[in-house]
Amino acid sequence: MSFRRLLTGLIGLPLALVLVLFAVANRGTVSVSFDPFSAEAPALAFDVPLFVVILLSVMLGVLVGGVAAWLRQGKWRKEAKTRRVEVTRLENENDRARRDVAVARAALPAPQKAA
Known part of the structure; x- marks a missing residue:
């Protein structure tokens, strides 16, 4: 077994476990609206679990940060x-x-x- 596989297992498995526990603990649905003018009857809104909103926000942040770093290193x-x-x-x-x-x-x- 290579060191890389061992390191991936030591980091990846606990991280996956934490993500699963996070998702199970935050199953409640929230309304995500993209209409800043009408809070009562938004034109575009979704009801999604809270963990989806948080994980997508984190992924978007990582993506934006990666693109910004790549552009700075040009x-x-x-x-x-x-x-x-x-x-x-x-x-x-x-x-x-x-x-x-x-x-x-x-x-x-x-x-x-x-x-």
């Missing part, structure tokens, strides 16, 4: 791409210079031994 991704291109260019230039040196050495006459 300049670093661009910088990394620029550096990768530059490294590739320099590696190619280095290989070309090594080949040129090898060709130049092969063209030189062999050194004469002193008598």
Whole structure:
């Protein structure tokens, strides 16, 4: 059994248990309305269990936070791409210079031994 599977089990199973207990404890229905003008007869309203509202809110928060972090890191991704291109260019230039040196050495006459 790998360490990753063990770690997933040690964190995932208790988390799943807490989520199930949370859902069972918060089964009461609440009315979710998307009509700010009419509280008595909203045009768009849903009756859903409280745990659904809370879990969806948490998921939406995680998603928005992830997108915000990804967008903030854009300049670093661009910088990394620029550096990768530059490294590739320099590696190619280095290989070309090594080949040129090898060709130049092969063209030189062999050194004469002193008598």
